[in-house]
Each structure stands twice: as structure tokens, then as C-alpha cells.
Amino acid sequence: MILSPFEYHAPTTIDEALRLLSDYGDDSRILAGGQSLIPLLKLNLVEVGHIVDIKHIPELSSIGLEADPEGREMLRVGALTRHSDLERSEIVRKAVPLLAETAAGIGHQMVRNRGTIGGSLAHSDPSADLCTASIALDAAINTVSAGGKKRTVKAGEFFEGPLSNCLSADELIESVTFPSTGPGSGHSIKKFTLGTGDFPIVVVCALATVRDGRLAAIAISIGGVGGTPLRLKDAEQALLSAASPETPDIGTITGKAASSLVIEDDPRVSAPYKRKLAATLLRRSVAEAIGKAGGIS
Amino acid sequence: MSGKWKRQVSFTVNGASQSLEADVRDTLLDTLRDRVGLTGPKKGCDEGVCGACSILLDGRAVCSCSMLAVEAHGSNVVTIEGLGKDGEDRLQLSFIAHDAMQCGFCTPGQIIAARSFLDSPGADLTAEGIKNALSGNICRCGCYANIIEAVLAAARSGGGEP
Numbered sequence: 493m494i495l496s497p498f499e500y501h502a503p504t505t506i507d508e509a510l511r512l513l514s515d516y517g518d519d520s521r522i523l524a525g526g527q528s529l530i531p532l533l534k535l536n537l538v539e540v541g542h543i544v545d546i547k548h549i550p551e552l553s554s555i556g557l558e559a560d561p562e563g564r565e566m567l568r569v570g571a572l573t574r575h576s577d578l579e580r581s582e583i584v585r586k587a588v589p590l591l592a593e594t595a596a597g598i599g600h601q602m603v604r605n606r607g608t609i610g611g612s613l614a615h616s617d618p619s620a621d622l623c624t625a626s627i628a629l630d631a632a633i634n635t636v637s638a639g640g641k642k643r644t645v646k647a648g649e650f651f652e653g654p655l656s657n658c659l660s661a662d663e664l665i666e667s668v669t670f671p672s673t674g675p676g677s678g679h680s681i682k683k684f685t686l687g688t689g690d691f692p693i694v695v696v697c698a699l700a701t702v703r704d705g706r707l708a709a710i711a712i713s714i715g716g717v718g719g720t721p722l723r724l725k726d727a728e729q730a731l732l733s734a735a736s737p738e739t740p741d742i743g744t745i746t747g748k749a750a751s752s753l754v755i756e757d758d759p760r761v762s763a764p765y766k767r768k769l770a771a772t773l774l775r776r777s778v779a780e781a782i783g784k785a786g787g788i789s
Numbered sequence: 790m791s792g793k794w795k796r797q798v799s800f801t802v803n804g805a806s807q808s809l810e811a812d813v814r815d816t817l818l819d820t821l822r823d824r825v826g827l828t829g830p831k832k833g834c835d836e837g838v839c840g841a842c843s844i845l846l847d848g849r850a851v852c853s854c855s856m857l858a859v860e861a862h863g864s865n866v867v868t869i870e871g872l873g874k875d876g877e878d879r880l881q882l883s884f885i886a887h888d889a890m891q892c893g894f895c896t897p898g899q900i901i902a903a904r905s906f907l908d909s910p911g912a913d914l915t916a917e918g919i920k921n922a923l924s925g926n927i928c929r930c931g932c933y934a935n936i937i938e939a940v941l942a943a944a945r946s947g948g949g950e951p
Contacts, residue, residue: 493814493815493816493819494814494816495814496814497794497814498813498814499793499794499813500796500813500857500859502859502862523857523860526855526856526857526860527837527855530816530837530855530856530857531836531837531855533814534816534835534836543813545859545860547860576849576909580909580910580911599925600840600924600925600926601850601902601905601906601922601923601924601925602837602840602843602850602851602852602855602902602925603837603852603925605846605849605850605851605905606846606851606852606855606856688921688924689924689925
């Protein structure tokens with residue numbers, strides 16, 4: 493049971509939630525799906541005076557398509573969108589299939605039925621599937637803070653360390669936007685877990701675009717090897733500017749990326765083992781993404 | 790403790806309205822077992838890993854140990870006791886027919902998770918799909934083979950509705 497007492501608040505509007513967060517600051521915590529926060533409260537790893545349950549705010553649950561100022565199609569999902577909603581939504585599956593596939597692989601059914609995208613990003617676990625995917629997908633995190641002040645943070649600049657990010661205590665994630673990944677693109681998520689449903693030890697996402705048989709764009713991210721999920725820009729650049737664009741040596745490039753990662757021992761696996769996992773998952777994931785995009789000819 | 794540490798929680802449990810005053814720290818699992826008197830949901834790991842506490846919350850399986858009772862305010866909760874009250878739930882009968890249990894501790898959670906899966910749109914009704922759907926429900930007796938058979942049979946005979 494939870495030992496440390498707290499006051500429970502269930503605001504029904506964003507304004508009311510922001511007022512509570514601004515009044516109680518660091519002594520408050522937002523409760524969304526609770527799949528991380530409730531266990532942390534039970535373990536007394538989080539002790540706060542005020543819990544702000546945002547699940548009664550209807551504006552935070554929505555899935556829809558919109559156009560950005562340049563006219564590109566964007567998927568917007570509300571912060572309270574559950575993993576199982578991402579997994580099942582036809583809109584998500586069509587616009588950003590990597591997001592749907594990532595959600596479908598999180599934890600187990602009961603976690604997916606309760607956990608939310610906003611909660612997962614705000615919790616900022618460096619090996620979380622959605623945090624890693626959001627970086628590969630160039631997601632934008634839309635927040636609102638006291639006084640209705642809004643801002644948008646790129647996923648790549650959002651995470652600051654294990655379980656920490658750039659959100660202030662009175663700031664709430666409202667929604668997350670993802671550029672639609674159109675035709676000609678292929679995706680892959682590969683991870684290693686000790687058992688089905690466990691948190692990944694290493695997770696890798698890749699998103700490739702192939703045009704006229706040539707690799708036109710690629711994004712690669714990895715989670716579980718540092719304080720935050722990382723984007724592997726050097727490997728991306730190496731793949732794009734490979735000496736023989738018809739047959740970039742995926743194994744060599746991803747192997748080099750894995751050997752340049754700063755990896756520390758993990759209570760579950762040693763650092764050298766983790767590096768081998770990273771190399772294998774990177775190679776498979778990049779090859780699969782390029783293959784699904786139509787392959788390089 | 791009283792006052793701001795307590796909250797009135799009103800919800801539907803197995804079709805009946807319930808209203809009780811809960812300590813805001815109480816989990817839904819403890820509340821169902823100790824206050825409502827429903828001991829079908831079991832306390833196994835109490836940290837969202839074993840699935841023995843699974844209940845249907847507005848039709849979807851969730852771990853009742855990993856949510857507060859106050860979070861269920863206004864929701865529709867179904868426990869194993871609420872499935873096939875007259876003992877005619879097809880999924881439960883299928884578990885019996887396939888001998889899909891030994892000690893039975895995990896069985897309520899297995900059946901709730903299976904029901905949620907069978908009711909979800911586009912469910913992959915294959916042995917592989919069932920394994921994936923029930924991966925959050927641990928059976929320490931190791932009855933998995935029979936459990937999968939039981940759910941497959943219920944799926945083939947119409948999704949487990951009585």
C-alpha cells in the first residue's frame with residue numbers, strides 16, 4: 493500500500509489543472525495512466541503532497557490529422573491517448589505506422605490499456621519504447637503552463653537525463669505531433685527484453701525513405717544505452733553519403749555507431765553485452781526499415 | 790485520517806452501483822477485496838507484473854493493483870464474479886473443459902485478460918495472438934498450454950459471450 497499521504501485532485505479543465513500545478517509546484521505530481529507513478533508511490537520512491545489526476549480533462553484525449561504551416565500532414569495525439577488506442581487507431585496505423593507498432597509492443601495488455609503517451613514521455617525513462625520512437629519520428633511535444641502559456645519542444649531536445657526532461661513543475665503535456673510518414677518510407681522497431689512485457693534493455697527505431705532506389709532519408713534512435721534515448725546522426729549521415737549509394741554497408745556503419753556509444757554496466761547485463769545487443773539491433777532495424785521502404789536497387 | 794485524505798467513490802461493480810468513502814491512497818484492488826468483498830481479483834505481485842488482479846475497467850483489462858480506487862470514480866468495473874453470474878460464461882466453461890488451471894490463483898486474471906482480448910476489435914485470434922494478449926498474466930503452475938487451448942476454443946465458438 494501507499495504510505496505517504498497526499499491530497500487527490502481531479503480537475504476537469506486544463507486551466508484548473510494548471511492552477512493546481514502552479515499552487516503546489518514541486519510538491520505535486522501529474523497522474524495520467526499511472527503505470528509508472530502508482531508503483532513509484534507504493535515503493536515510496538515518489539512522495540508528494542498533491543496528486544493531480546488529469547484523466548477527467550476531455551481535451552487531452554484525441555487523435556487527429558492536421559497540416560503544418562508548410563502543408564505537410566501531421567498526426568496529433570492528445571497526451572491522454574492510451575497505448576492501446578495508438579495500437580488500434582486506423583488513423584495512427586496509416587499516418588505513422590512506427591508509432592502504432594511501438595505502442596503495440598509496450599509492456600502487456602493491461603499496461604497498454606492504461607498507460608498514456610503523455611505519461612510515458614513525461615516519465616522520460618531512457619529505455620522507454622515511446623521515448624525512443626518519438627526521437628526517430630521527430631515528434632514535437634506541445635505543452636501548456638500556468639497562465640495558458642504554450643510551447644512546443646522537439647522530442648530530441650525534450651529529454652535531459654534518466655527520468656528528467658525540460659518540463660517545469662507547472663507545465664503539462666497537452667499533445668504530441670508527428671509528421672506523417674508517407675509512401676516510400678519504411679520503419680522498424682527492434683528491442684531486447686529479458687521477458688515478454690519487460691522494459692527493454694536496448695530498443696532501436698529506424699525510419700527510412702527510399703526514392704528511385706536510393707536512400708533519401710533515414711532516422712535512427714536508440715534507447716537504454718545512456719541517460720536519454722539518442723539519435724544516431726553520424727550513422728544516419730554515413731548511410732546517406734555511403735561511397736556506393738546502391739549498397740551502403742549497413743553492418744559496418746551500424747557497428748561503428750554501436751562501438752562509439754558510451755555504455756555503462758546495467759544491473760541486468762554487462763556493458764560489452766549491451767554493446768553487442770546495440771550493434772545487432774541497429775543492423776537488423778536499419779536493414780528492415782530500408783527493406784520495407786522498398787529497398788535500395 | 791479523514792477530510793482531505795478521503796474521497797467518496799461512486800462506481801458500478803458487476804452491474805450494481807457502489808458508493809464508498811475511500812482513503813485516496815487505497816488501490817482499487819484493496820478496495821474491491823476489503824471493502825466491496827470481491828476476492829476474485831487476487832493480490833499477487835501488487836506491482837503490475839503478474840496480472841492476477843486484472844479486472845475490466847470500462848470493458849478493458851487493467852491491473853487493479855496499479856490504480857487508485859478514486860481513479861475508478863464514475864467507471865464500470867467488472868471482476869471475475871461479474872462474468873456469467875449463472876456459471877454459463879463460455880470462457881469460464883472453456884477453462885474448465887480444458888483443465889486450464891492447477892491451483893487457480895491466476896485464473897480470474899487469465900479469464901479477465903482473455904475476455905478483454907476477445908472483445909477488442911481486430912483481435913488476432915490465433916495461438917500467437919493469445920500468447921501475446923496473455924503475456925501479462927503469469928501462471929506459476931505452468932498451465933499455459935491448456936490456457937491457450939481454452940481461449941482458442943472459446944474464440945472459435947463465438948468470442949466467449951454466454
